Amino acid sequence: xxxxxxxxxxxxxxxxxxxxxxxxxxxxxxxxxxxxxxxxxxxxxxxxxxxxxxxxxxxxxxxxxxxxxxxxxxxxxxxxxxxxxxxxxxxxxxxxxxxxxxxxxxxxxxxxxxxxxxxxxxxxxxxxxxxxxxxxxxxxxxxxxxxxxxxxxxxxxxxxxxxxxxxxxxxxxxxxxxxxxxxxxxxxxxxxxxxxxxxxxxxxxxxxxxxxxxxxxxxxxxxxxxxxxxxxxxxxxxxxxxxxxxxxxxxxxxxxxxxxxxxxxxxxxxxxxxxxxxxxxxxxxxxxxxxxxxxxxxxxxxxxxxxxxxxxxxxxxxxxxxxxxxxxx
Amino acid sequence: xxxxxxxxxxxxxxxxxxxxxxxxxxxxxxxxxxxxxxxxxxxxxxxxxxxxxxxxxxxxxxxxxxxxxxxxxxxxxxxxxxxxxxxxxxxxxxxxxxxxxxxxxxxxxxxxxxxxxxxxxxxxxxxxxxxxxxxxxxxxxxxxxxxxxxxxxxxxxxxxxxxxxxxxxxxxxxxxxxxxxxxxxxxxxxxxxxxxxxxxxxxxxxxxxxxxxxxxxxxxxxxxxxxxxxxxxxxxxxxxxxxxxxxxxxxxxxxxxxxxxxxxxxxxxxxxxxxxxxxxxxxxxxxxxxxxxxxxxxxxxxxxxxxxxxxxxxxxxxxxxxxxxxxxxxxxxxxxxxxxxxxxxxxxxxxxxxxxxxxxxxxxxx
Numbered sequence: 001x002x003x004x005x006x007x008x009x010x011x012x013x014x015x016x017x018x019x020x021x022x023x024x025x026x027x028x029x030x031x032x033x034x035x036x037x038x039x040x041x042x043x044x045x046x047x048x049x050x051x052x053x054x055x056x057x058x059x060x061x062x063x064x065x066x067x068x069x070x071x072x073x074x075x076x077x078x079x080x081x082x083x084x085x086x087x088x089x090x091x092x093x094x095x096x097x098x099x100x101x102x103x104x105x106x107x108x109x110x111x112x113x114x115x116x117x118x119x120x121x122x123x124x125x126x127x128x129x130x131x132x133x134x135x136x137x138x139x140x141x142x143x144x145x146x147x148x149x150x151x152x153x154x155x156x157x158x159x160x161x162x163x164x165x166x167x168x169x170x171x172x173x174x175x176x177x178x179x180x181x182x183x184x185x186x187x188x189x190x191x192x193x194x195x196x197x198x199x200x201x202x203x204x205x206x207x208x209x210x211x212x213x214x215x216x217x218x219x220x221x222x223x224x225x226x227x228x229x230x231x232x233x234x235x236x237x238x239x240x241x242x243x244x245x246x247x248x249x250x251x252x253x254x255x256x257x258x259x260x261x262x263x264x265x266x267x268x269x270x271x272x273x274x275x276x277x278x279x280x281x282x283x284x285x286x287x288x289x290x291x292x293x294x295x296x297x298x299x300x301x302x303x304x305x306x307x308x309x310x311x312x313x314x315x316x317x318x319x320x321x322x323x324x325x326x327x328x329x
Numbered sequence: 330x331x332x333x334x335x336x337x338x339x340x341x342x343x344x345x346x347x348x349x350x351x352x353x354x355x356x357x358x359x360x361x362x363x364x365x366x367x368x369x370x371x372x373x374x375x376x377x378x379x380x381x382x383x384x385x386x387x388x389x390x391x392x393x394x395x396x397x398x399x400x401x402x403x404x405x406x407x408x409x410x411x412x413x414x415x416x417x418x419x420x421x422x423x424x425x426x427x428x429x430x431x432x433x434x435x436x437x438x439x440x441x442x443x444x445x446x447x448x449x450x451x452x453x454x455x456x457x458x459x460x461x462x463x464x465x466x467x468x469x470x471x472x473x474x475x476x477x478x479x480x481x482x483x484x485x486x487x488x489x490x491x492x493x494x495x496x497x498x499x500x501x502x503x504x505x506x507x508x509x510x511x512x513x514x515x516x517x518x519x520x521x522x523x524x525x526x527x528x529x530x531x532x533x534x535x536x537x538x539x540x541x542x543x544x545x546x547x548x549x550x551x552x553x554x555x556x557x558x559x560x561x562x563x564x565x566x567x568x569x570x571x572x573x574x575x576x577x578x579x580x581x582x583x584x585x586x587x588x589x590x591x592x593x594x595x596x597x598x599x600x601x602x603x604x605x606x607x608x609x610x611x612x613x614x615x616x617x618x619x620x621x622x623x624x625x626x627x628x629x630x631x632x633x634x635x636x637x638x639x640x641x642x643x644x645x646x647x648x649x650x651x652x653x654x655x656x657x658x659x660x661x662x663x664x665x666x667x668x669x670x671x672x673x674x675x676x677x678x679x680x681x682x683x684x685x686x687x688x689x690x691x692x693x694x695x
Binding site for chain 2: 043045089090093094095096098099100102103104105106107109110111113114117118243246247250253254257291293294296297300301303304307308309316321
């Protein structure tokens with residue numbers, strides 16, 4: 001009997017981590033997008049809308065081109081284009097970034113809903129399309145691993161079941177976080193991007209094109225958020241559902257802040273928030289005492305606590321949210 | 330911190346007349362774009378926009394329903410406008426509206442108030458909504474005023490917390506129906522009087538207009554309002570003049586949240602008569618941003634903006650049901666209006682280009 005219970009808890013724990021990773025993946029892409037945009041000085045509240053556009057275009061691509069990989073690519077490109085349109089409004093026309101972000105979320109919701117009816121003649125949900133295949137990575141067959149039995153059994157029991165089989169975006173998202181960290185903190189491009197977000201006038205003075213850097217960052221953030229959306233519609237599910245992000249763009253925004261505007265911090269925050277989501281789902285099946293709404297609230301509560309300086313302190317880039325006008329001193 | 334508070338609120342600097350022209354041009358351009366979308370859907374824009382018009386002005390009943398759909402927008406619009414005048418951006422009107430709804434639904438149905446006359450119970454119900462919204466906004470308000478944390482992120486976070494919190498309340502402690510998640514029906518003594526039946530028109534619209542008047546009085550005729558506007562206009566100057574900046578920021582946020590919460594309670598007491606869990610945002614808080622922006626953050630403008638977006642909200646339903654035109658087009662139109670008003674440079678640029686071309690033509694003739 002006790003054997004039964006221990007194996008049951010083990011199963012749930014592995015399952016818990018697997019679903020935490022899956023829930024975290026779309027958040028990771030979008031949060032990284034947020035990091036790039038805000039580091040360049042553009043507040044991007046529109047992440048949720050861009051994800052929605054990405055999710056929809058991914059399904060369109062998979063439906064018409066019969067290839068989920070092309071769907072992913074189309075999501076990336078359309079996310080970038082949608083974000084660049086946002087960029088034109090806030091960079092060139094210097095509109096309030098928050099107001100414009102809210103409007104772009106509305107726009108994304110309206111456009112995807114409209115196109116869903118127009119193209120698939122369906123309200124609410126698109127037809128099923130080919131989703132991304134699972135990748136199997138045999139961590140437990142790592143050469144030489146069998147020489148360390150303790151390690152081997154740990155990998156067999158935990159690493160392999162948790163990390164061994166996922167859709168490609170799961171691996172891509174984690175890789176993207178490390179790549180983003182490298183780009184942002186170890187390359188001249190990253191240095192310029194951060195300079196533009198901290199002190200655009202100084203960056204401009206030393207010859208960095210502030211507008212170009214911001215367009216690049218916003219475009220990149222759109223590409224990433226678009227991928228995040230595609231992860232929802234082609235990775236987790238295999239169709240588009242109206243408003244399917246259900247606020248994940250805002251959780252990603254919270255994760256970006258919780259991670260203090262750094263790619264690896266955002267990665268950690270997304271994994272944590274994904275874990276809460278998995279707990280909440282598990283709680284529903286097991287009937288936890290703690291209401292599931294508490295777990296759903298937790299990311300937002302924690303983010304507010306971090307902003308208020310209760311746990312650590314998060315400070316945004318100095319020029320975040322401020323339009324730059326070259327002609328004004 | 331002061332530098333952050335001095336964030337430029339461009340709409341302030343523009344003259345009223347120019348704002349009106351930009352708002353008008355934005356709405357026209359957006360409707361023009363919407364016509365393009367209707368054509369794309371293979372329908373006639375004429376039929377579509379006729380349905381839009383009929384939805385609000387086709388009959389007395391339809392007009393009565395317009396007053397219903399514009400009422401919450403007056404409240405959320407006023408909410409955002411008051412915060413904006415203090416230099417704050419309250420994206421949290423949505424959450425404040427929701428907690429106002431549940432507070433109103435609770436106070437309207439609570440057995441403590443059974444037997445109370447309407448003149449006492451109704452104000453208590455509405456006040457509960459105001460307090461709940463005010464309290465909800467006080468959290469980001471306090472963090473902004475005394476810790477310098479930007480209110481935008483916190484109000485967004487509070488929206489989601491409100492959504493889950495009320496969901497929990499209506500699924501658990503306040504649940505009154507085993508099948509549909511909803512609270513008890515409010516008592517007749519907490520209901521706003523309905524007229525022009527069978528429409529849902531009720532005294533809520535009158536309350537909304539009176540509150541708009543009160544907000545105008547508060548903001549332009551009292552010391553408190555002057556203080557709030559001064560802080561929004563130039564916090565450093567306000568501080569130098571001896572106006573306690575932090576206190577006014579907090580106060581503006583509480584009033585702003587209270588107005589949105591009051592809107593929620595009015596919606597419950599006039600229309601829904603209970604809290605119904607839909608588990609998504611109502612959208613009134615976000616549309617309120619459009620309303621306030623279009624109305625130049627002035628109570629009179631807000632009422633005008635709410636009137637317009639009320640027509641849109643009615644029209645979206647009718648375009649869909651009567652003319653089979655996707656109602657999502659109206660979301661696109663609303664979004665475009667916000668973008669064009671926020672990026673006023675676009676419309677001013679268009680105007681300037683035209684006038685400069687005319688100037689050249691005139692010069693060529695001379």
